[in-house]
Amino acid sequence: MPSLASSLTPSGASTDPQALEREAFHAALMAKGDYYHIHHPYQVDMAEGRATPAQIRGWVANRFYYQVMIPQKDAALLANCPDASARRRWIQRLLDHDGFGDDPGGIEAWLALGEAVGLTREELWSQEHVLPGVRFAVDAYLNFVRRADWREAAISSLTELFAPRAHQSRLDTWPSHYPWIDASGYDYFRKRLTEARRDVEHGLTLALDVCTTAASQQRALEILQFKLDVLWSMLDAMTLAYQLDRPPYHTVTDRRAYHRGLS
Numbered sequence: 001m002p003s004l005a006s007s008l009t010p011s012g013a014s015t016d017p018q019a020l021e022r023e024a025f026h027a028a029l030m031a032k033g034d035y036y037h038i039h040h041p042y043q044v045d046m047a048e049g050r051a052t053p054a055q056i057r058g059w060v061a062n063r064f065y066y067q068v069m070i071p072q073k074d075a076a077l078l079a080n081c082p083d084a085s086a087r088r089r090w091i092q093r094l095l096d097h098d099g100f101g102d103d104p105g106g107i108e109a110w111l112a113l114g115e116a117v118g119l120t121r122e123e124l125w126s127q128e129h130v131l132p133g134v135r136f137a138v139d140a141y142l143n144f145v146r147r148a149d150w151r152e153a154a155i156s157s158l159t160e161l162f163a164p165r166a167h168q169s170r171l172d173t174w175p176s177h178y179p180w181i182d183a184s185g186y187d188y189f190r191k192r193l194t195e196a197r198r199d200v201e202h203g204l205t206l207a208l209d210v211c212t213t214a215a216s217q218q219r220a221l222e223i224l225q226f227k228l229d230v231l232w233s234m235l236d237a238m239t240l241a242y243q244l245d246r247p248p249y250h251t252v253t254d255r256r257a258y259h260r261g262l263s
């Protein structure tokens with residue numbers, strides 16, 4: 001499969017009769033929502049009130065690894081992006097997560113969510129709960145973005161097309177299912193509702209503008225599937241550990257023997 005860069009026409013205008021029209025390509029991207037992690041049984045159980053406190057805590061602690069890697073991923077994209085106007089827009093994502101001025105940022109909001117579900121900040125920062133499968137999936141995302149053409153990297157963020165639904169569902173269902181969670185923890189999900197919508201507008205326009213050949217459109221759909229696989233695989237690892245009681249090495253030890261990341 002050729003890379004996106006090699007299948008782009010210089011002007012972005014297509015002369016490829018096999019290419020989908022802009023609306024049809026948009027629809028093909030949206031159809032990938034069928035594979036979004038909101039449909040994973042672990043998320044379904046959380047949304048329908050069947051998750052135990054340990055399962056919620058496991059999810060929050062493991063997702064923290066994704067949260068802290070997102071700004072590094074966006075910094076990698078910026079480092080590979082020669083287009084100043086695109087960088088000006090993209091840099092907002094870093095500020096959203098790391099904070100800027102009076103806004104303490106998304107990582108801080110996720111730490112508050114951690115405390116609201118009964119985890120300590122130290123526990124989250126230590127990454128002691130981060131399962132190897134989650135770490136490998138998130139690292140695969142970061143490593144893809146480090147090496148990819150920046151437009152391909154931007155396309156890999158397009159799972160965010162479907163994220164507002166996930167955040168809204170948590171805001172709608174968690175307070176009644178899990179009254180033990182402190183309501184102050186929900187700010188992250190509220191914050192992302194607007195940020196994600198703004199981000200995907202940019203990412204989606206870019207994808208529709210640059211993918212005007214059949215090859216580049218196919219490549220974009222594969223990149224989006226790769227990212228869906230990242231999210232789904234994270235939940236598979238959590239399912240084994242927290243639902244099926246089979247964390248890594250469970251046959252040989254009760255300890256968390258797995259590595260905490262090699263620096």
Ligand SMILES: O=C(O)c1cc(C(=O)O)c2c(n1)C(=O)C(=O)c1cc(C(=O)O)[nH]c1-2
Binds near residue numbers: 158163166167
């Ligand atoms: O909770 C979720 O379901 C969810 C999913 C995703 C996603 O689809 O990758 C992101 C987020 N949340 C999120 O909060 C976030 O900041 C974010 C950034 C990105 C990205 O790929 O750049 N995805 C996501």
